[in-house]
Amino acid sequence: MKRLLLALSLTLSAAALAPVPVRAGATDSDEERAARWTEIKKTIFGDRAVEVNDAAVKIDAPVRALDASLVPIGLTLADKDNVKGLYFIIDDNPSPYAAHFTFGPAADPGEIKMRVRVNNYTNVHAVVETKDGKLVETAKFVKASGGCSAPMGMSDEEAMKGMGDMRMKFSDGQGGKPVEATLMVRHPNFSGMQMNQVTRDYTPARYVDKLDVTHGDQLVFHLDGDISIASNPVIHFGIKPDGKGPVTVAATDNQGGRWEHKFELPSASN
Amino acid sequence: MAAWASQGGVGRAGAIPASAATRRQALFGGLCLCCLPRLGRAAESFALDEVAPGIFLRRGPDAEASPDNNDAIANIGFIVGRDGVLVTESGGSLADGQWLRAEIGKRTDKPIKYVMLTHVHPDHVFGAAAFQGDNPIFVGHGNLRGALDARGEFYRRRLVEILGEGRAGSVVYPTMDVKESAEIDLGDRTLRLTAHGTAHTNCDLSMLDTGSGLLFPADLLFVGRIPSLDGSLLGWLNEIERLKAMGATDAVPGHGPTRVKLAPALADLARYLTTLRDETRAAVAESRPIETAVTTVAQGEKDKWALFDTYNGRNVTQAYQELEWE
Numbered sequence: 001m002k003r004l005l006l007a008l009s010l011t012l013s014a015a016a017l018a019p020v021p022v023r024a025g026a027t028d029s030d031e032e033r034a035a036r037w038t039e040i041k042k043t044i045f046g047d048r049a050v051e052v053n054d055a056a057v058k059i060d061a062p063v064r065a066l067d068a069s070l071v072p073i074g075l076t077l078a079d080k081d082n083v084k085g086l087y088f089i090i091d092d093n094p095s096p097y098a099a100h101f102t103f104g105p106a107a108d109p110g111e112i113k114m115r116v117r118v119n120n121y122t123n124v125h126a127v128v129e130t131k132d133g134k135l136v137e138t139a140k141f142v143k144a145s146g147g148c149s150a151p152m153g154m155s156d157e158e159a160m161k162g163m164g165d166m167r168m169k170f171s172d173g174q175g176g177k178p179v180e181a182t183l184m185v186r187h188p189n190f191s192g193m194q195m196n197q198v199t200r201d202y203t204p205a206r207y208v209d210k211l212d213v214t215h216g217d218q219l220v221f222h223l224d225g226d227i228s229i230a231s232n233p234v235i236h237f238g239i240k241p242d243g244k245g246p247v248t249v250a251a252t253d254n255q256g257g258r259w260e261h262k263f264e265l266p267s268a269s270n
Numbered sequence: 271m272a273a274w275a276s277q278g279g280v281g282r283a284g285a286i287p288a289s290a291a292t293r294r295q296a297l298f299g300g301l302c303l304c305c306l307p308r309l310g311r312a313a314e315s316f317a318l319d320e321v322a323p324g325i326f327l328r329r330g331p332d333a334e335a336s337p338d339n340n341d342a343i344a345n346i347g348f349i350v351g352r353d354g355v356l357v358t359e360s361g362g363s364l365a366d367g368q369w370l371r372a373e374i375g376k377r378t379d380k381p382i383k384y385v386m387l388t389h390v391h392p393d394h395v396f397g398a399a400a401f402q403g404d405n406p407i408f409v410g411h412g413n414l415r416g417a418l419d420a421r422g423e424f425y426r427r428r429l430v431e432i433l434g435e436g437r438a439g440s441v442v443y444p445t446m447d448v449k450e451s452a453e454i455d456l457g458d459r460t461l462r463l464t465a466h467g468t469a470h471t472n473c474d475l476s477m478l479d480t481g482s483g484l485l486f487p488a489d490l491l492f493v494g495r496i497p498s499l500d501g502s503l504l505g506w507l508n509e510i511e512r513l514k515a516m517g518a519t520d521a522v523p524g525h526g527p528t529r530v531k532l533a534p535a536l537a538d539l540a541r542y543l544t545t546l547r548d549e550t551r552a553a554v555a556e557s558r559p560i561e562t563a564v565t566t567v568a569q570g571e572k573d574k575w576a577l578f579d580t581y582n583g584r585n586v587t588q589a590y591q592e593l594e595w596e
Binding site: 115234 | 560
């Protein structure tokens with residue numbers, strides 16, 4: 001468990017972990033999985049109680065992933081008006097704590113979609129933090145392996161091309177419905193576990209660690225990200241329809257990169 | 271074609287409009303077929319087809335790497351020239367390469383002068399270690415070295431998990447880099463090599479045997495087995511046009527029958543890739559997410575390819591990532 005605890009920090013360099021990948025996986029018993037989740041919970045949430053409620057979040061994930069380095073995840077929140085934050089954890093990844101969304105007043109947190117890496121047969125957990133500070137967890141089992149260490153392209157240079165470019169697509173959001181937005185960010189999100197055989201070095205971890213989306217002067221969400229988010233991150237989310245001004249995305253990575261882009265919402269006048 | 275029966279390729283090969291090539295294989299392959307009972311082959315070993323005079327090919331079955339097949343799933347073989355031997359593909363593991371090395375030894379004493387490393391995928395490069403004792407020139411695309419840097423060790427570890435350390439093999443680097451094109455002279459025949467733009471992978475190398483007129487597109491051509499996309503979908507469609515312009519009528523695909531008519535085989539490949547492109551573009555345009563696209567795109571191709579369910583979803587995932595930024 002010591003290794004797991006080391007691996008939990010969102011900010012820890014993954015390169016330090018790479019030579020000793022966590023060898024948990026397909027053969028673990030339910031008891032071993034439960035013990036691991038208990039450890040992870042303690043590390044992230046301390047002594048706070050986490051209530052189990054399978055109806056709190058509907059987790060859409062392929063039971064068996066086609067591509068372990070790009071596993072689409074959909075999270076549908078049952079009680080979206082009472083949500084402050086959302087944690088997503090991939091228990092058996094080298095760095096399990098994949099993402100933490102903190103929602104602002106301009107968010108419609110009914111549905112979040114993203115693409116992640118999955119390194120092993122694993123439980124994934126979505127934990128909702130309600131506005132009154134309660135934590136509620138939902139789990140799902142996903143079969144995939146090698147997603148974190150899989151070489152992503154055939155050269156690092158190619159993977160870095162256009163780093164920081166962004167695109168955003170919006171649905172119409174007519175009739176007072178939330179505007180559905182899909183944000184695309186060009187970034188390799190190097191996990192730190194992709195090895196260069198000649199130098200015997202690992203391409204250093206370089207990933208989007210913070211991302212803020214605002215609508216006008218109101219926060220939609222703040223995201224703390226980690227190496228488990230797939231390269232070229234794509235995040236699908238909802239914006240309340242009554243806001244004003246452009247949608248601004250500001251992202252940083254753990255090596256000092258910083259990018260900001262503004263997008264105009266489709267006209268809501270009609 | 272009885273030799274194919276155990277490999278499950280008969281129906282599919284027959285369905286492809288390449289019946290002339292099929293007859294030709296039966297003719298050239300006749301020698302191997304009649305040798306079969308005498309040699310008493312083990313179930314997992316293969317026959318070699320003499321697809322043209324002095325050109326011997328082993329068909330890889332439409333399967334994934336497994337402990338039972340030594341990752342011997344690609345079409346591998348060799349060309350015997352006046353001055354020596356060129357290995358067209360090394361094999362999928364050390365064990366597969368050793369099998370090929372032994373087969374060469376049964377047919378000729380000439381030195382093995384060249385081993386082609388047609389691209390970075392494990393079923394094409396891990397046999398190379400079996401030829402190191404011959405000290406040949408290992409020939410690869412100019413990008414192969416970098417691709418092996420990025421992936422070689424990862425592939426090797428995966429292969430070791432499947433086959434064990436003894437059978438897997440090691441990563442062998444090219445000693446001759448082809449940047450655009452090159453020629454190799456085996457004395458009585460010249461082989462023309464072309465380094466392609468990013469297509470199936472970023473390091474695809476094709477070869478034209480000017481003696482027989484046979485084209486060796488390696489995995490730029492899949493026949494019967496669903497193509498796997500690991501480079502660029504749009505790039506692959508471009509390189510298909512280039513292959514068409516090379517003047518060959520027959521080809522040895524990377525997977526599928528050992529000799530086919532080039533034009534209809536490329537047409538089948540282009541049809542799949544074009545369908546993949548058009549339906550993925552439509553999914554992106556309609557904001558249909560990737561998890562829906564993988565189950566809906568190119569489903570009309572399902573009955574036309576072996577291993578469709580294993581690879582199509584991955585191909586859609588690759589295509590989607592390429593096309594969503596258009």
